[in-house]
Amino acid sequence: MSRRRSADGRWPWLFVLPTFxxxxxxxxxxxxxxxxxxxxxxxxFGGSTWVGGANYSQLFADSEVYRAVVNxxxxxxxxxxxxxxxxxFASLLNRPGLRGVMIYRTLFFLPYVAMPTAISLxxxxxxxGEYGVLNQALxxxxxxxxxxxxxxxxxxxxxxxxGLWMSIGFNMIVLSAGLKGIPGELYEAASLDGASxxxxxxxxxxxxxxxxxxxxxVVTTIAGFQLFDQLFALLxxxxxxxxxxxxxxxxxxxxxxxxxxxxxxxxxAVLILAVVGLLTLFQFRFQRRWVNYD
Amino acid sequence: MTSRSDRQRLGSNRxxxxxxxLGSLVMMFPxxxxxxxxFSSQAExxxxxxxxxxxxxxxxxxxxxxxxxxxxxxxxxxxxVTVGRTVGQLVLCSxxxxxxxxxxxxxxxxxxxxxxxxxxxxxxVYLIPQYQIIQQLGWLDSIQGIVAPGVFSAFGTFLMMQFFxxxxxxxxxxxxxxxxxxxQTFWKVVLPVAKPGLISLAIITVLASWADLxxxxxxTSSPERMPLAVGLATLSGYQGxxxxxxxMAAALMxxxxxxxxxxxxxxxxxxxxxxxxxx
Numbered sequence: 043m044s045r046r047r048s049a050d051g052r053w054p055w056l057f058v059l060p061t062f063x064x065x066x067x068x069x070x071x072x073x074x075x076x077x078x079x080x081x082x083x084x085x086x087f088g089g090s091t092w093v094g095g096a097n098y099s100q101l102f103a104d105s106e107v108y109r110a111v112v113n114x115x116x117x118x119x120x121x122x123x124x125x126x127x128x129x130x131f132a133s134l135l136n137r138p139g140l141r142g143v144m145i146y147r148t149l150f151f152l153p154y155v156a157m158p159t160a161i162s163l164x165x166x167x168x169x170x171g172e173y174g175v176l177n178q179a180l181x182x183x184x185x186x187x188x189x190x191x192x193x194x195x196x197x198x199x200x201x202x203x204x205g206l207w208m209s210i211g212f213n214m215i216v217l218s219a220g221l222k223g224i225p226g227e228l229y230e231a232a233s234l235d236g237a238s239x240x241x242x243x244x245x246x247x248x249x250x251x252x253x254x255x256x257x258x259x260v261v262t263t264i265a266g267f268q269l270f271d272q273l274f275a276l277l278x279x280x281x282x283x284x285x286x287x288x289x290x291x292x293x294x295x296x297x298x299x300x301x302x303x304x305x306x307x308x309x310x311a312v313l314i315l316a317v318v319g320l321l322t323l324f325q326f327r328f329q330r331r332w333v334n335y336d
Numbered sequence: 337m338t339s340r341s342d343r344q345r346l347g348s349n350r351x352x353x354x355x356x357x358l359g360s361l362v363m364m365f366p367x368x369x370x371x372x373x374x375f376s377s378q379a380e381x382x383x384x385x386x387x388x389x390x391x392x393x394x395x396x397x398x399x400x401x402x403x404x405x406x407x408x409x410x411x412x413x414x415x416x417v418t419v420g421r422t423v424g425q426l427v428l429c430s431x432x433x434x435x436x437x438x439x440x441x442x443x444x445x446x447x448x449x450x451x452x453x454x455x456x457x458x459x460x461v462y463l464i465p466q467y468q469i470i471q472q473l474g475w476l477d478s479i480q481g482i483v484a485p486g487v488f489s490a491f492g493t494f495l496m497m498q499f500f501x502x503x504x505x506x507x508x509x510x511x512x513x514x515x516x517x518x519x520q521t522f523w524k525v526v527l528p529v530a531k532p533g534l535i536s537l538a539i540i541t542v543l544a545s546w547a548d549l550x551x552x553x554x555x556t557s558s559p560e561r562m563p564l565a566v567g568l569a570t571l572s573g574y575q576g577x578x579x580x581x582x583x584m585a586a587a588l589m590x591x592x593x594x595x596x597x598x599x600x601x602x603x604x605x606x607x608x609x610x611x612x613x614x615x
Contacts (some may be wrong), residue, residue: 055520057435063448064488069454072465130358134352142364148602149360152367155598155605157547159569160441160587164370167580173382175369199569210363211482212609218592219610268458271549278509291550295461299554305466327339 079308090305097309107313110290113198117289118266120202121209125258128213133247134219135214147214154211162204162275166191169276191277194286199240201287205271211264214260220254221247252333260325266291267318292315373584374398381580397585404578404585409560410567413596415592417482417505417552417563418545424487425541426534433496434522438508451490459550466556477561484553486545492537495611499533540600546594565592 079145080097082090112242119203135146153161168176171189180187190200232242269289277284284292299305373381374397376390401407435441436448466485475481507529512522527534549565556562563572568590571583598605 051441054435054439054441056519057431057439057522058441058447061432061493062451063427065451065454065490068466068469068485068488069462069490070450072462072469073454074458090368127359131356134356137349137352140349140352144602146356146360147606148364148599151598151602151606152595153363154609155543155594156367157565157568157587157591157594159547159549159565160591161366161370163568163571163583163587164366164373167373167381168366168369173384173386175386177431207363207366215606215610253480266456268460271547271569274549274553279570288534291460292612294463294553295550297465298464308464311458311463312538314458315461319456322456 048211076308079305080306080312082308084302084304093305097306100306101309101313106285106288106293107290107310109286109318110288112270112295113287114267114289117202117205117269118263119221120199121205121266122170122259122262123214124206124209125255125262127206128210128217128258129248129255130219131210131252132214132221133243138226148221150214151211153208157206158208158271159275161208165200165204166276173259192281192282192283197277197281197283197287201269201273202278204276205266205269208272210261213262216258217251217254220251221287224250249334253335256325256329260322263321263325264318267314267321345567370530370584370588373581373587376581376584378579378581381584384534394528394581397579397581398589400416400579400582401586401589404582405571406560406567407564407586407589410562410564411590413479413482413561414546414563416479416564417548418542420479420483421486421545422538422541424483425489425492426538428487429492430496430527430530430534431490431522432493433498434500434526436493436497437500438505439518451493455494456488463551463554465550475555477556479559479561481555482563485551486548489541492541493535493568496530496533499530503529532607535604536611539605542597 050168079090081092083096084090084095112175129151134140135143135150160214168174169190171177171187171192172193174187174190179249188196228246228250232246237245259323268291270291273287273289273292274295277287281287288296291314293308294307294314297310361395372388372390373614375393376387376393376397377387377394380390432451436444462485470476470481470484473484475484505525506524508521511525516524547565549569552563552566553569556566559567559570568587571578
């Protein structure tokens with residue numbers, strides 16, 4: 043028995059070490075390295091020198107950083123609007139006796155599984171100012187649409203609408219899991235009491251979905267502050283609108299891999315980490331006010 | 337009474353269908369429009385007002401993709417990266433997840449805490465040092481360079497650990513009494529039972545690797561060594577010279593594998609995303 047135990051004693055390492063060493067080398071060490079690098083400056087020949095908080099004071103004096111934060115907030119706010127839409131669609135899909143649920147589910151989830159950079163090319167043409175189908179449709183109702191992807195604020199809205207469109211499928215998956223957890227007797231009792239469907243939706247469905255809605259708002263906010271793929275693919279990295287539309291991650295990418303300012307880029311990465319951490323903390327603090335746990 | 341409420345429900349299901357159809361039309365429209373454009377000439381795409389259907393099916397857009405873009409090279413890079421990451425994660429995450437769920441060893445708590453601590457950290461924080469490591473290994477612009485960091489996953493380890501915790505321990509007891517060592521128990525008894533968890537992890541990893549942009553963008557520089565996601569995103573240099581119909585055909589072929597995977601495995605994909613999303 044004791045022999046077996048000592049033999050067992052080595053087995054766990056075989057199972058754990060590959061992952062642990064990989065995480066150590068590719069994630070934990072880089073985390074420490076980036077924190078350190080954010081206090082250094084890259085020299086012209088690749089070496090780096092300690093500059094104390096200089097990168098951070100540059101960061102807080104940089105109007106581009108503030109603009110990127112504002113852009114990211116606007117983007118995230120628009121994508122968050124996808125949550126109420128997904129609540130509506132998911133609860134309609136959850137109605138007893140509804141036919142074609144599988145077909146609807148497939149159609150709603152397609153944007154979520156589509157490849158962002160590929161579908162962005164399609165949206166780029168849909169958004170085109172001259173022949174894009176969006177502006178032609180707007181023209182039918184008498185609205186003169188802008189040149190979406192080359193006009194500062196409209197470009198950001200265009201990116202956000204794409205983000206919203208892509209997120210609805212994921213939101214619906216999470217919400218439909220939440221809806222399955224609501225006992226049917228609640229609705230039966232409410233019907234017997236004469237509550238209308240709208241009343242049932244407001245006083246049963248929405249309150250009991252708040253844990254799922256909370257989860258989605260945390261995940262959406264975290265993802266929103268890491269906006270990069272759709273921005274890069276829809277607008278293109280050399281788009282003249284980019285300085286006014288860029289996100290924090292684009293700023294990071296640009297500083298690290300285009301401008302070769304590794305130290306400053308590291309400080310931007312630390313800022314992203316801090317903002318995401320603070321927002322998540324804030325949402326967890328605030329959740330007591332509105333999230334319902336039985 | 338029953339018939340009245342049935343009729344009511346039927347009536348409002350009609351309204352539900354109307355709203356859902358409108359919603360799915362918005363979800364579907366870009367795909368349908370893309371399909372149409374992939375078969376259209378440049379003039380047809382740029383015509384005002386738009387034609388709802390191309391005058392004829394121009395298959396030439398698809399063949400032109402292979403002539404004008406390094407599409408096949410990029411396609412194979414995407415396949416290799418996706419397979420490499422997915423297989424790597426399935427093996428490594430299930431091993432580590434199993435040890436954390438079922439074995440006891442020194443420093444287990446510390447190691448688990450260290451691995452899980454990276455879950456909350458945005459990927460940009462690792463990016464520059466990861467790039468430098470790949471550079472020092474001489475792996476820039478290579479498949480192993482794109483794959484390397486992505487085979488280690490805190491999320492996958494956590495997912496598999498949670499899954500193994502839910503499996504009854506009697507199975508392993510029986511295997512142990514039959515004389516299996518821990519590796520044999522894991523390989524022959526535990527893994528087959530863990531299929532649903534492995535499938536969830538595989539689906540999430542496939543979707544994420546196929547779509548991944550930022551990391552392969554910084555690691556690769558030659559067009560024929562980029563995965564499709566990077567190839568398509570960095571097309572702006574070609575844009576004057578390639579007709580939009582060809583771009584649409586390329587985009588369509590690039591996303592076809594994941595779309596087909598999704599339509600065929602719909603239930604599994606949905607379950608996989610729900611499972612991972614809620615943990």
